[in-house]
Amino acid sequence: MSQHQPYAQALSPLDVGNLRFRNRIFVPAHTTNFGEHHLPSAQHLAYHRARARGGVGAIIFESIRVHANSLGRPQAVCGFDPACIDPFRRITDAVKAEGAVMLGQIIHLGRQVEGDFERTVSWGASPIPWSISALPPRPMDEFDMEQVIEGHLVTARNLVAAGFDGIELQMAHGHLLQQFMSPLSNKRDDDYGGSLENRLRFPARVLAALRAELGDNFCLGIRFSGEEYADGGLGIEEAERIVPMLARQARVDFVNVSHSAYVASYSLATQMADMAFDPAPFRTLPARIRHSLRADGFETPVFAVCRFTGLDEAEAMIAGGDADAVGMARAHLAEPAIVRKSVEGRLNEIRRCIGCNQGCAGMLERNLPIRCLINPIAGLEGQFEEPEALPRKAARRILVVGGGPAGLEAARVAAALGHEVTLWERSDQLGGQLRTAWLMPKRASFRAFVEHQIAALMRLGVTIVFNKDADAATIEAFGADRIVLATGSTTSALPVAGNGPVFTLPDALRAPEQLGSSVAVFDRTGEWGTLSALEHFADLGKAVTLFVPAASYAWRTTVYSTLANSRRLRERKVRIATLRAVRSYDGETLEIEDLSTGLIERFTGFSALVAVDHNSTDQSLYLALRRAGTPVMQVGDNNAPRTALEAVYQGHMAARAPFPPALGITT
Structure with missing residues (x-):
C-alpha cells in the first residue's frame, strides 16, 4: 500500500x-x-x-x-x-x-x-x-x-x-x-x-x-x-x-x-x-x-x-x-x-x-447475529457487495419521499448504484427524528451520522428538494421508475385525564424550559429515547421520576449500555417506579395506579408530565399510490414505527431491490 x-x-x-x-x-x-x-x-x-x-x-x-x-x-x-x-x-x-x-x-x-x-x-x-x-x-x-x-x-x-x-x-x-x-x-x-x-x-x-x-x-x-x-x-x-x-x-x-x-x-x-x-x-x-x-x-x-x-x-x-x-x-x-x-x-x-450499540451489543445480547445501524450489510457480506463495487446497470429515475434515516440511506444507495435520484423533504432540514435525538448531548453522535449521509448525497449528485409536500398527484406527475416512501411516523400526545400540562417526548426535548423543575415521565416504550431523556432532564437540573407499567425499565435497550445509564441515573437521583401507570394529571395532582395491587397513589409537586407512547403512521398516501399502480415501496417508520436500526436497513434494501418491484410487496 x-x-x-x-x-x-x-x-x-x-x-x-x-x-x-x-x-x-x-x-x-x-x-x-x-x-x-x-x-x-x-x-x-x-x-x-x-x-x-x-x-x-x-x-x-x-x-x-x-x-x-x-x-x-x-x-x-x-x-x-x-x-x-x-x-x-x-x-x-x-x-x-x-x-x-x-x-x-x-x-x-x-x-x-x-x-x-x-x-x-x-x-x-x-x-x-x-x-x-x-x-x-x-x-x-x-x-x-x-x-x-x-x-x-x-x-x-x-x-x-x-x-x-x-x-x-x-x-x-x-x-x-x-x-x-x-x-x-x-x-x-x-x-x-x-x-x-x-x-x-x-x-x-x-x-x-x-x-x-x-x-x-x-x-x-x-x-x-x-x-x-x-x-x-x-x-x-x-x-x-x-x-x-x-x-x-x-x-x-x-x-x-x-x-x-x-x-x-x-x-x-x-x-x-x-x-x-x-x-x-x-x-x-x-x-x-x-x-x-x-x-x-x-x-x-x-x-x-x-x-x-x-x-x-x-x-x-x-x-x-x-x-x-x-x-x-x-x-x-x-x-x-x-x-x-x-x-x-x-x-x-x-x-x-457512532457508538450507538444498537446493532452490535443489542443483537449480541439477544443471541442474534450482530448488525450495524450505519452499515446495514454488516454481517451480510456473503450476500451483498458494497453498492459502489457493483457493476452499473441502466440508470433508473428514483424518487425518495422523506429525508429521515430511511430516506437518506435509500437515496445514498440508489445514487451509488448509478441511478438518478431525487429526494423530497417536507421541512427545511434532513435527519428526521434523529434531529430530536441529538438535542441530548450524550446522543449527539447521531448528528455525525446524518452529516455523513448528507455529504454522501452531495458527492453522488442527489437532487434534494426542501419544503416539498408530497401527495399522490405530485408523485405520479414526477414520473419515477420507483418511489421510496420514507415519510416517517407521527408522535401523538398520550391521552391523560385531568387537563394538566402533558408533553410528548419530542416537544419536551425541544423546549425543556417549559417543563418546570420537577418532571414526571410515563413511558410505555422501553426505548432509547426515554432512557436518554431521563438523564438529559436531570442534567438540566430537574428532579425526574420515571413511571413504567412494566416490571423493569428500558426493556428494549441493551444491558451493555443500560447498566451505565442506571449508575448515572442513580447519581442524579432519578427515581424509577415500575409496575405503575399514569391515570390522571391536573397540573397539581398526579394519580398513579400500582399495577401490582390496583391501588391509586397520588403525588403532588410535579410541574409537568412527559408521556411517551409508540408512534403511529399514516398509510393513506401509500395506499393511494398502490391503488393507482404506482411502483412504491415503504421503508422506515412509514412501514412501521421502529428504531433507526430498522429504518436504515429498510432504506438500504429498497434501493437494492430489482426492477420492477412485485406489486403488493413492501421492503
Missing part, C-alpha cells in the same frame, strides 16, 4: 513475536453470533475476508471455546472438536490471502455460561454468580483445572492445524481466568485464593502450559483487563503488577489491554462503551501497563482497544507511546475498509462508528 500521511505510525509495520503486522491496526476478537452448530461458518469467512481486504494488519477470531461447559449458545464456536479445523482453515486461508495476519482467541468463560443449552454446569473460582439472576457456579477443584488446561492445549493444537498465525489467551472481561485473578470473584482459602500470587497460580499454569505446547517460535499473547471498574475488583495498580509477573513466568508476545468484567453492573457497560462515554480514561490503561512492562525490562508490544473510530485516534495513541497497536472492532463493523480508505485519502467516505 502507498501510505497516505499523516498516519505514518499507525500504518507502519509491527513485529509481534515471529509475526509481522503490515500495519498497527487490528480487529480484536468480538462475538458475532455467526457460528453454526458450534463451528465457524461461511458468514464468518465473508465477514473477516471483507475486513482483511479492507487493509487491516491483523484479525483476532472471536472467543473460541476450549471446553463443552463454556459453549453457552448454539452460535458459540468451539476449538476442542477437530471438526473445526477445516472450516477454520478456509477462514485463515482467505484472511491471509488478503495480506492480514490471523490469530485466534481461546477462552473458557467460567461462571458466565450457565449451561442451559448444553445442560452443563458452570465452573468458577468461587460459588459467586455473575448477576442477581444467575446461578452460582461450581467452585473448581484440581481435576477441573486439569480439564481446562487440557482443553486449552487441544484447542491450540487444532488452531495450529487450521493455519492460525498466533493465539490470544483470554484473561480479560471477567471470564474464567480473570475470575481467579480478581478478589471480587475469588474468595478461595486454598492455594488458589487470597494473595495475588495465589490468585495468579491457575491462570499462570494455563499460560505456561500453552507456551510449552506451542514453543517459543509461535506467537502467543494475552488479553487482559487493566481495570474492572467494580468495587472490590481488579484495579489498574494491581494490573500493573500482574502483567509483568505473567511475562516473567512464560514468554508473552503481546498484551492486548482491555477493561471491565462480565458482572451485571457498571463494569459490563464499559466493555462496549457507547456514545455517552468519554473514551479517554480507557486509553490510560494500556499506557500504564506498557510503562510497567518497560520498567521491568520487557519490550512486549501492547495493544489498546475501545471506542477508536478512526486512524487519526490510533495515530495519536501510537505516536504518543501509549500503545504499539490499536484494535477497532465496532469501527470495522461500521466500515470494513477503514484502513484502505484512510490510506487512499478517501476519508469522507468512511462510515465512522
Whole structure:
C-alpha cells in the first residue's frame, strides 16, 4: 500500500513475536453470533475476508471455546472438536490471502455460561454468580483445572492445524481466568485464593502450559483487563503488577489491554462503551501497563482497544507511546475498509462508528447475529457487495419521499448504484427524528451520522428538494421508475385525564424550559429515547421520576449500555417506579395506579408530565399510490414505527431491490 500521511505510525509495520503486522491496526476478537452448530461458518469467512481486504494488519477470531461447559449458545464456536479445523482453515486461508495476519482467541468463560443449552454446569473460582439472576457456579477443584488446561492445549493444537498465525489467551472481561485473578470473584482459602500470587497460580499454569505446547517460535499473547471498574475488583495498580509477573513466568508476545468484567453492573457497560462515554480514561490503561512492562525490562508490544473510530485516534495513541497497536472492532463493523480508505485519502467516505450499540451489543445480547445501524450489510457480506463495487446497470429515475434515516440511506444507495435520484423533504432540514435525538448531548453522535449521509448525497449528485409536500398527484406527475416512501411516523400526545400540562417526548426535548423543575415521565416504550431523556432532564437540573407499567425499565435497550445509564441515573437521583401507570394529571395532582395491587397513589409537586407512547403512521398516501399502480415501496417508520436500526436497513434494501418491484410487496 502507498501510505497516505499523516498516519505514518499507525500504518507502519509491527513485529509481534515471529509475526509481522503490515500495519498497527487490528480487529480484536468480538462475538458475532455467526457460528453454526458450534463451528465457524461461511458468514464468518465473508465477514473477516471483507475486513482483511479492507487493509487491516491483523484479525483476532472471536472467543473460541476450549471446553463443552463454556459453549453457552448454539452460535458459540468451539476449538476442542477437530471438526473445526477445516472450516477454520478456509477462514485463515482467505484472511491471509488478503495480506492480514490471523490469530485466534481461546477462552473458557467460567461462571458466565450457565449451561442451559448444553445442560452443563458452570465452573468458577468461587460459588459467586455473575448477576442477581444467575446461578452460582461450581467452585473448581484440581481435576477441573486439569480439564481446562487440557482443553486449552487441544484447542491450540487444532488452531495450529487450521493455519492460525498466533493465539490470544483470554484473561480479560471477567471470564474464567480473570475470575481467579480478581478478589471480587475469588474468595478461595486454598492455594488458589487470597494473595495475588495465589490468585495468579491457575491462570499462570494455563499460560505456561500453552507456551510449552506451542514453543517459543509461535506467537502467543494475552488479553487482559487493566481495570474492572467494580468495587472490590481488579484495579489498574494491581494490573500493573500482574502483567509483568505473567511475562516473567512464560514468554508473552503481546498484551492486548482491555477493561471491565462480565458482572451485571457498571463494569459490563464499559466493555462496549457507547456514545455517552468519554473514551479517554480507557486509553490510560494500556499506557500504564506498557510503562510497567518497560520498567521491568520487557519490550512486549501492547495493544489498546475501545471506542477508536478512526486512524487519526490510533495515530495519536501510537505516536504518543501509549500503545504499539490499536484494535477497532465496532469501527470495522461500521466500515470494513477503514484502513484502505484512510490510506487512499478517501476519508469522507468512511462510515465512522457512532457508538450507538444498537446493532452490535443489542443483537449480541439477544443471541442474534450482530448488525450495524450505519452499515446495514454488516454481517451480510456473503450476500451483498458494497453498492459502489457493483457493476452499473441502466440508470433508473428514483424518487425518495422523506429525508429521515430511511430516506437518506435509500437515496445514498440508489445514487451509488448509478441511478438518478431525487429526494423530497417536507421541512427545511434532513435527519428526521434523529434531529430530536441529538438535542441530548450524550446522543449527539447521531448528528455525525446524518452529516455523513448528507455529504454522501452531495458527492453522488442527489437532487434534494426542501419544503416539498408530497401527495399522490405530485408523485405520479414526477414520473419515477420507483418511489421510496420514507415519510416517517407521527408522535401523538398520550391521552391523560385531568387537563394538566402533558408533553410528548419530542416537544419536551425541544423546549425543556417549559417543563418546570420537577418532571414526571410515563413511558410505555422501553426505548432509547426515554432512557436518554431521563438523564438529559436531570442534567438540566430537574428532579425526574420515571413511571413504567412494566416490571423493569428500558426493556428494549441493551444491558451493555443500560447498566451505565442506571449508575448515572442513580447519581442524579432519578427515581424509577415500575409496575405503575399514569391515570390522571391536573397540573397539581398526579394519580398513579400500582399495577401490582390496583391501588391509586397520588403525588403532588410535579410541574409537568412527559408521556411517551409508540408512534403511529399514516398509510393513506401509500395506499393511494398502490391503488393507482404506482411502483412504491415503504421503508422506515412509514412501514412501521421502529428504531433507526430498522429504518436504515429498510432504506438500504429498497434501493437494492430489482426492477420492477412485485406489486403488493413492501421492503
